[in-house]
Amino acid sequence: MGGWWQEIAGLVLPADCAGCGRPRVVLCGECRDALCGRAARRVWPDPVPAGLPPVHAAARYGDAVRSVLLAHKERGGLPLAEPLGAALAGAVRVAGCSGAGWGVRARRGPLLxxxxxxxxxxxxxxxxxxxxxxxLAAARALRxxxxxxxVAAVLRLCRAVADQSGLDAGQRRVNVSGAMGVVGGVDRLWREGGPVVLVDDLMTTGASLAEAARAVSGxxxxxxxxxxxxxxPRAFESNRN
Structure with missing residues (x-):
């Protein structure tokens, strides 16, 4: 099984580790450990945008973790979704257990x-x-x-937003303020599903997560x-635990 998986991966990824460039491996053990080998931590952007729910992160953005995220997002490294999903699943479990209502999850339907x-x-x-x-990879790992x-992909952008890169925290909040909405017909989903955990690949200022929380809660x-x-990294440095 590993042979054909590596062959398919080679069609979309160079035969080098996406994190450090080590040859003949999609993601080496050291880079996988940097991505998902530690317990997820509570993180705070500075300043904390209004309405931001508690956020947990699997890893600090930088070095190998940054390279893996960019390889998946911008360079079509689709096989990297599996280890990235495993990292996200660890953060989801901590976020869900830390939030009110996890104890009744099984009676309220699956975690969304x-x-x-x-x-x-x-x-x-x-x-x-x-x-x-x-x-989706995180949901599979959790199951x-x-x-x-x-996964409940119910959020949509209701208007155009600028590229967030290069914007400071205040500009990012203005850029996404009121930009997200929820698709119709979600009432049944909320009734039959469990609690909601918002998920993303990266948090910098928290503006997008705060806007997502506003739309879902509303x-x-x-x-x-x-x-x-x-x-x-600054979000880890501001850790209050």
Missing amino acids: LVPVPSARRAVAGRGHDPGRRIG SAGVPAR AGGRIVGAAVVAAA
């Missing part, structure tokens, strides 16, 4: 992973939706570990936290 949406032009340009793909979970979703693969 709601990805932060990407702009349509970005998805079209990349050829895939990296946030949703990682979320394999005995945690009922599913539509009746019961958010218990947010989880990301990686957070900016």
